[in-house]
Amino acid sequence: MSSKKDPDNPKKPRPAFSRRSFIQGVGVGTGALGSGLLETVAHTAPTDGKFAGPGVVPITLRINGKPINLSVEPRVTLIDALRNSLDSTGAKKVCDRATCGACTVIMDGKVVYSCTVLAIDAQGKDIQTIEGISQNGKLHPVSVAFVNNDAQQCGYCTPGFVMAVKGFLDKHPHPTMDDVEKGLGGNLCRCGTYVGVRKAALEAAKEMRGGRNA
Amino acid sequence: MPDYSWPPMEKRRVIGKPTRRLDGGLKASGKAKYASDFTQKDLLFGALLTSPHAHARVTSIDTSAAEKLPGVTALRVIATPGTEVMWTGQEIAAVSANTEEIAKDATRKIKVEYEVMPHLVREEDLAKAGARVKAAGEQTKGDPDKAFQEAEVVSEGSYGIPVITHCCLESHGQAIGWKGDHVEFFPSTQNVSGIGGDLSNTLKIPPTNVHVHMDNVGGGFGSKFASDRWGIEAAQLSKQSGGRPVKLFLDRASELLIGGNRPSGFAKVKVAAKKDGTITAWDSTSWSTGGVGGGGAPPIPYVFDIPNQRKSHSAVSTNCGGARAWRAPNHQQACYLTLTAIEDLAAKLKMDPVEVLYKNADLTQRAEVYRAQLRQGQELIDWKKLWHERGDSGSGTVKRGLGVALHTWGGGGHNSQCRTNIHPDGTVEVELGSQDLGTGTRTIITMVAAETLGLPLGAITLKIGDNALPPSGPSGGSTTVGGVSSSTRKSTVNALAKLFEAVAPSLGAPADQLEAVDGRIQVQGNSSKSLTWKAACQKLGVAKISEMGENNQRNPGGLNSSGVGGVQMADVSVDTETGIVRINKIVAVQDIGLVINPKTAESQIHGACIMGICAALMEERVMDQQTGRMLNPDMEFYKLAGIGDVGEIIAHLDMTPEHDKRGVVGLGEPPAISLITAIANATANAIGVRVPDVPLTPDRVLAALERRNA
Numbered sequence: 001m002s003s004k005k006d007p008d009n010p011k012k013p014r015p016a017f018s019r020r021s022f023i024q025g026v027g028v029g030t031g032a033l034g035s036g037l038l039e040t041v042a043h044t045a046p047t048d049g050k051f052a053g054p055g056v057v058p059i060t061l062r063i064n065g066k067p068i069n070l071s072v073e074p075r076v077t078l079i080d081a082l083r084n085s086l087d088s089t090g091a092k093k094v095c096d097r098a099t100c101g102a103c104t105v106i107m108d109g110k111v112v113y114s115c116t117v118l119a120i121d122a123q124g125k126d127i128q129t130i131e132g133i134s135q136n137g138k139l140h141p142v143s144v145a146f147v148n149n150d151a152q153q154c155g156y157c158t159p160g161f162v163m164a165v166k167g168f169l170d171k172h173p174h175p176t177m178d179d180v181e182k183g184l185g186g187n188l189c190r191c192g193t194y195v196g197v198r199k200a201a202l203e204a205a206k207e208m209r210g211g212r213n214a
Numbered sequence: 215m216p217d218y219s220w221p222p223m224e225k226r227r228v229i230g231k232p233t234r235r236l237d238g239g240l241k242a243s244g245k246a247k248y249a250s251d252f253t254q255k256d257l258l259f260g261a262l263l264t265s266p267h268a269h270a271r272v273t274s275i276d277t278s279a280a281e282k283l284p285g286v287t288a289l290r291v292i293a294t295p296g297t298e299v300m301w302t303g304q305e306i307a308a309v310s311a312n313t314e315e316i317a318k319d320a321t322r323k324i325k326v327e328y329e330v331m332p333h334l335v336r337e338e339d340l341a342k343a344g345a346r347v348k349a350a351g352e353q354t355k356g357d358p359d360k361a362f363q364e365a366e367v368v369s370e371g372s373y374g375i376p377v378i379t380h381c382c383l384e385s386h387g388q389a390i391g392w393k394g395d396h397v398e399f400f401p402s403t404q405n406v407s408g409i410g411g412d413l414s415n416t417l418k419i420p421p422t423n424v425h426v427h428m429d430n431v432g433g434g435f436g437s438k439f440a441s442d443r444w445g446i447e448a449a450q451l452s453k454q455s456g457g458r459p460v461k462l463f464l465d466r467a468s469e470l471l472i473g474g475n476r477p478s479g480f481a482k483v484k485v486a487a488k489k490d491g492t493i494t495a496w497d498s499t500s501w502s503t504g505g506v507g508g509g510g511a512p513p514i515p516y517v518f519d520i521p522n523q524r525k526s527h528s529a530v531s532t533n534c535g536g537a538r539a540w541r542a543p544n545h546q547q548a549c550y551l552t553l554t555a556i557e558d559l560a561a562k563l564k565m566d567p568v569e570v571l572y573k574n575a576d577l578t579q580r581a582e583v584y585r586a587q588l589r590q591g592q593e594l595i596d597w598k599k600l601w602h603e604r605g606d607s608g609s610g611t612v613k614r615g616l617g618v619a620l621h622t623w624g625g626g627g628h629n630s631q632c633r634t635n636i637h638p639d640g641t642v643e644v645e646l647g648s649q650d651l652g653t654g655t656r657t658i659i660t661m662v663a664a665e666t667l668g669l670p671l672g673a674i675t676l677k678i679g680d681n682a683l684p685p686s687g688p689s690g691g692s693t694t695v696g697g698v699s700s701s702t703r704k705s706t707v708n709a710l711a712k713l714f715e716a717v718a719p720s721l722g723a724p725a726d727q728l729e730a731v732d733g734r735i736q737v738q739g740n741s742s743k744s745l746t747w748k749a750a751c752q753k754l755g756v757a758k759i760s761e762m763g764e765n766n767q768r769n770p771g772g773l774n775s776s777g778v779g780g781v782q783m784a785d786v787s788v789d790t791e792t793g794i795v796r797i798n799k800i801v802a803v804q805d806i807g808l809v810i811n812p813k814t815a816e817s818q819i820h821g822a823c824i825m826g827i828c829a830a831l832m833e834e835r836v837m838d839q840q841t842g843r844m845l846n847p848d849m850e851f852y853k854l855a856g857i858g859d860v861g862e863i864i865a866h867l868d869m870t871p872e873h874d875k876r877g878v879v880g881l882g883e884p885p886a887i888s889l890i891t892a893i894a895n896a897t898a899n900a901i902g903v904r905v906p907d908v909p910l911t912p913d914r915v916l917a918a919l920e921r922r923n924a
Contacts, residue, residue, distance in 0.1 A: 073315055084259075084314055089251035090244020092432070094383045095466050095849035102383060130244030139239055147238035150817045154652030155241030156383040156432030162242055181858035188849065190383050190433050191652055192824025194857040196817060 052120055059120050063088070064132025074120050079103040081119035082129065090130035090159040101187030104160035104167075105129050111167035111186075130159040133166060142166045145204035151196030157189040165201050173209055177202065216711055218704050218763075219772060220808060221665065223874055228665040230869070232813035235657045236671065237430075237650070247429045249402040250463050252389035258287055258455055260448050260462025261317035263307040263324050264471070265299040268333035268533035268842025272297045272306070272326060280309060280323040285316035288454035289324075290447055299328070300506045301533050302335075302843050303471030305443050310451035310460045335837040337503040337530040338374055338480055338907075346531045347501070348508055356522035361495035365486030369559035374480040374907035375550045375890070377503065378833045379470045380540060381852060384432020386473045387463030388441075390448045397424045397449060398459070401441065404434040405688035407647035410681045413441035417449055426681040434651055436539030437474030439688050467847040474538030475835060477504035479512050479547030483555040485520075491563055491570045493556070493577065495522040500551060503530040504537030512548035517622055518556070518577040533842060534835075539690055541825065542623060542883035550891045550908065553619040557895040558904055561604040567895065568592060568601075568618055580779045580805075584620055587781040587803040587868070591618065594864050595783045595801040605902020611791050614798070615900025618783045621887035625880025626776030627696025627765050628687030632705035634663065636713055636759040640748040642667060644706070645677045648686035648698050653882060654814030655694055659702050661810055666706035668730030669747060684762065692880025696774030697765045699810060699878045703773055705763025712759040717750045774878040780804040780885060782823070784892040785861075788900045790919055793912030795831055795897055797861030800889065805868045807879035812867060819865035819885040826889025828855045834909050 053074035060069050061081070070085045079096075082088040082105075091114055094102035098116040105114045106128040133140040142165045145151070152158040161184070168183040169175070175183065180201045189197070223230065240246040272293045281289050286309060293299060293306045307324050311317035334346050362368060388401035397417065403409045403426075410424035417424075431438065448462040464473055481500035487493045502509035508529025515523065540546075560567035572588050575581040592598060600616055607613040635643040644663045650656045656676055663674045677683055687697055713735065714725040721728065721744070723737045736744030745753075765773070785799040800823050809815050832853035836845040846852045865885075890908055897915070898904045903922035905914050 073313075076315065080314060083251070084253075087253045089247070089253065092248075092250075092383070094385075097466070097848055097850060099849040100383070134243050139243055143239065143242035146242035147234050150235060150238070150813055152235075152238060152241050152652070153817060153821055154383070154433045155237075155246050155430060156248065158241050159244040162244075184857045186856075188383075188854050188856060189824075190381060190435075190854065192821030192828075192855075192860075193817065194824060194855075194860050195820040195863055197857060 057120065059123055061119065061122055061127060062125065063127045064129060072119050074118065076119050078105070078114035078117040078119050078122045082114065088129055088131055092156055092160060094156070099188070100157070101164055102157050102160040104163040104187065106163055106167045109170065111164055130163055140166065141207040142169070142200070142204040145200035145207065146196070149196040149199040149203060151193050151200040153191035153193055157187060161187045161189065161197055165197070165204060169201065169205050169208055173205060175201065175205055216707050218707050220703070220877065223871060226665060228661045228671070229810050230812065233657060233661060233811050235654050235814055236660055237656050248384055248432050249388055249400045249428055250384050250432065252400050252461055254459055256458045257389070258310045258312065258452070258458050258460045259314040259317045260308060260310045260451055260460045261321050262305055262444060262462070262464070262468060263321040264468055265302055265304045265306055267299060267328055267330055268302045268335055269331040270299045270328035271331060272299065273329050274327040275307070276325040277307065280320040283316060283320050283323060285312040286320045287311060287458070288451045289320065290450055292443070292447065301535050303468055303535050305447070308447040308451060308462070310455055333533040333842040335532050335534055335842050336839045337478060337501065337532050340501050340528065340530070343530045347528045348531065349526065349528045350511055352524065352526040354524045358495050358497055358522040358524040361522035362484070362486050362497065365494055366489045367559070367563055368484055368486045369555065369562045370484045371555055371558050371904060372482050372906050373551050373554045375478060375547050376907070377475050377478045377534070377835045378829055379475045379835055379852065380435045380437040380473060380538070381470060381854065382433035382435065382437060382473065385464040385466065385469040386438060386442060386444065388445050388448060389459050389461040390445065391452050391459030392457035395419060395423055399424055399426045401426065401428060401445060402431050403428060403438050404431065404649060404651060404690060405439045406649045406679055407681050407685040408688055409439070409441050413445055413449065416441070416446050428649060428679045431649060431651055435541045436543065436690055439690065466849065470835070470847040470852055471844055472535040474540070475535060476540030477502045477509035477537045477547065479551055481514070481551040483551065485555050485559045487559055487563065489563070491560070491565050491573045493518065493520055493559070493574050496520040496525070498525045498551070500525065501528040501530055502547065503532045503534070505534045506531050507536065509537065510544060512544045512551060514548050514552050516548035516552035517620060518552065518574055520577060534837060541886045545621060545623065545883070545887045546829070546890055549619055549621055549888050550894070553888065553891045554894055554904070557617065557898065561898070564603060566601060568597060571618065571620065579622070583779040583805050584781065587779065587805065590866060591781045591783045591801050591803045594803070594866060595785055595799060597783065600785065604899050607900050612787050612789050613900040614785070614787045615896045615898070616783065616785055617892045617895030617897070617899055618781065619888035619891035619895060620779065620781045621884055622779050623692060623884040623887070624776040625692035625696065625778060625884065627700050627767060627770055627774035627878065628693035629767050630686040630697035630701035630765045631684035632698070632701035632763045633684050634705040634709035634761050634763070636709050636751060636754070638751055638754040638756060638758065640751040641675065642669065642673060643675045643677060644702060645683045646686045646698055646701065647681050647683040648678045648694065649689055650678065651689050653694070653818060654811055655698060657814060658695060658810040659698050662699050662702045663706045666703060667710055669733055692882040692884065695810065695880050696770065696878045697767070700765035700770055700773035701763045703763065704765070705761055708761035708763055709759050712761060713750060716753045717745060720745065720753060770877065772877055775807060775876045776879065778805045778807070778879050778884050780888065782885070782888045782892045784889065784896040786893060786896040786900060788897055788915060790901060793915035795910045795915060797827055797859065797893070799862045799864070801864045801866065802885050802889070803866045803868065804881070804885050805873055806881050807876040808874045809867055809869050810878065812869070815867060815881055816865045818881050820863050822885035823863050823889050824855055824860050825886055827860055827893065830890040830893035830908055830910060831855070832909050
């Protein structure tokens with residue numbers, strides 16, 4: 001489904017793969033051009049020509065299906081709004097420059113780095129955070145797979161990684177290990193949990209294809 | 215004295231069984247709380263202004279504009295006029311404000327004038343370091359001159375391993391507030407029981423006035439033990455703001471500049487041997503930096519006590535943020551400087567390096583362990599089929615090679631106290647002032663308690679992460695698992711003995727003939743004479759049992775011990791057109807004593823190997839001598855491996871009765887040591903030439919290839 005708000009460039013191959021596969025293509029490390037590429041994913045075109053601020057402005061964000069009113073300066077990023085204004089601290093602020101993925105949320109079905117999205121630009125979008133994927137106290141299959149495969153140590157990258165895996169599997173329900181490595185190239189872990197994350201992604205894919213909580 | 219010894223391997227129900235980490239669900243659902251997640255209605259945000267200069271004197275500082283900014287609640291000048299700033303990133307001033315944005319705005323409004331002074335920020339060329347070099351003097355052993363004269367083969371080389379940073383994903387910092395003359399301190403720390411005393415000394419309040427609490431820490435790796443300048447400043451900002459809590463965490467750039475780093479290590483090395491591969495002599499001139507204070511000498515030659523040695527080390531003082539313990543301090547450097555040189559010697563001898571290590575294993579303290587591990591590793595990586603002589607890797611542009619290195623570590627348990635409470639309603643609490651760094655500490659403590667008490671894991675309530683609990687040592691040097699498992703074992707055995715005393719009359723047997731099995735207390739070997747756990751606890755009446763257990767690091771009583779060996783091997787492919795090194799497969803063989811939870815132990819090894827891959831291929835603090843600044847203080851250019859960069863990793867735990875009887879030994883550091891070297895050796899094996907310095911970035915690989923072809 002695409003709409004006017006969807007900035008997907010038709011020339012770009014496989015949108016959900018874009019930054020990750022590119023980063024992978026760079027080879028060593030996470031790539032000098034990662035953040036530049038991200039903008040095409042995360043940035044929303046200005047809507048009505050008005051500008052907001054300076055100073056605090058009221059905004060409404062739809063988070064995990066619920067509209068929430070808050071007041072932030074226009075320069076406040078989505079991650080800061082979530083963490084500092086809404087007590088939604090699952091997503092973490094780590095690099096603050098769209099490199100590491102610890103702040104990953106899903107916005108209108110797309111995996112985005114919330115450190116590089118302005119909160120005011122996130123209005124009108126469906127924002128899904130780690131807090132929203134467990135249902136009725138039951139862990140999401142991706143979270144379960146992370147526990148089963150010990151895909152976490154200190155756990156600080158984990159919420160972002162879980163969201164990245166979920167967003168990836170939503171679009172690629174039948175991934176190979178190679179797909180997993182390409183599709184999740186946009187998240188970094190310092191403790192070195194990738195062995196578990198690879199297994200968890202494949203296990204979660206299988207579980208989600210089974211139809212439960214998909 | 216009660217028998218605290220571990221149950222025999224074959225009788226264990228919980229210990230040694232792969233167990234999912236108990237806090238995994240909280241972490242994987244975003245519910246686990248970290249200090250940086252602290253929120254409270256009246257929370258203030260702190261920010262630091264840091265020095266843009268590597269060496270300068272502050273001549274004036276004007277804070278008036280910042281203080282007038284609406285929303286600012288307090289401002290502190292750290293570097294008063296006249297202060298000599300010694301590195302980029304050094305703290306100049308601190309601000310607290312109602313929002314994070316205002317706090318940062320305020321730091322930008324502080325006007326500081328500096329008198330810029332000469333600096334040194336690079337140490338790899340010792341000749342350029344001039345007066346900043348402090349030589350530690352020469353050490354000799356045996357007769358190196360004679361040994362080099364008589365040597366049949368001598369290999370010479372230069373090797374370098376750079377400064378890298380800890381780059382904890384949760385940066386250093388804390389939330390901190392005052393209630394009267396008491397401090398509520400929520401740090402990101404590896405040292406829950408000790409960090410309060412550190413802070414109270416500086417604030418000049420009694421240690422008992424500092425309450426420390428931390429549920430989770432987002433990475434430490436040796437860099438988070440003290441309350442630090444930012445902790446002290448945040449406490450003072452809070453005090454000046456009427457006690458309102460202040461949350462102050464380093465931004466990413468500061469984290470990389472001042473949050474800690476691993477000292478570098480450089481050396482010119484000569485190694486001598488007989489034609490059969492017997493190593494006879496070592497000569498090294500080495501240097502390193504850990505910041506202004508210089509850097510400690512790595513223990514070279516590493517692991518191998520070569521009979522004839524001459525070595526001299528110099529510490530280079532640089533205008534860079536200070537070093538901190540970095541997962542296996544000094545060992546990565548020592549391993550790299552030694553085992554690259556031995557690999558080069560093997561290549562010169564045209565011998566398989568595994569055989570050179572095997573042959574010289576008697577120079578180590580654990581010859582049999584290493585010999586067995588070398589053979590085990592060879593098998594797991596298919597060494598005999600894949601290894602070739604250096605550079606003999608076919609005609610294509612992508613060259614494949616194998617490398618090996620080995621390591622050692624201590625890992626005995628730290629001092630730890632544990633309290634176990636058994637309540638008349640059957641609930642059990644286990645309490646320690648320890649912390650779980652993500653290593654799985656919560657899970658292993660609970661497993662030990664469940665094993666002793668014959669209960670399921672879910673029947674144990676564990677409390678850690680608070681300095682009101684019985685003190686436990688800081689989590690550094692792989693000392694936690696030995697310490698907390700031993701104190702928990704003793705405490706639970708003591709508590710269970712009290713419960714046996716209480717129920718013995720009802721079961722008509724002496725207390726010392728009872729056992730706790732499958733949620734029941736029964737007469738040994740006789741399940742017909744038993745009480746359920748709950749019924750047994752009811753016999754306590756109204757009084758709970760509360761029993762302590764202690765691990766004394768000097769006298770662990772056989773429950774834990776120190777000293778392990780490990781061997782790591784790497785299989786890499788190097789693209790000789792692009793210079794990119796890729797990991798095909800890693801094998802890590804590790805001796806770790808008694809394994810409590812193989813699942814989290816394996817994760818520790820996988821993680822340590824991935825850190826090794828990062829340091830071998832990507833990680834480096836790049837300093838610019840012209841400006842004195844770090845060129846890559848962000849995660850874009852301070853590179854870490856991604857999920858597609860790590861290849862296949864095989865962790866082999868030596869879980870044998872022979873290792874098991876040594877008790878628990880720490881695992882955090884050892885597997886983080888030798889992979890850097892194994893990857894560098896594999897790269898040399900693949901391309902036929904040594905790339906002297908890690909990380910093996912494409913430019914360095916291509917430069918080495920060019921030298922080979924020249």
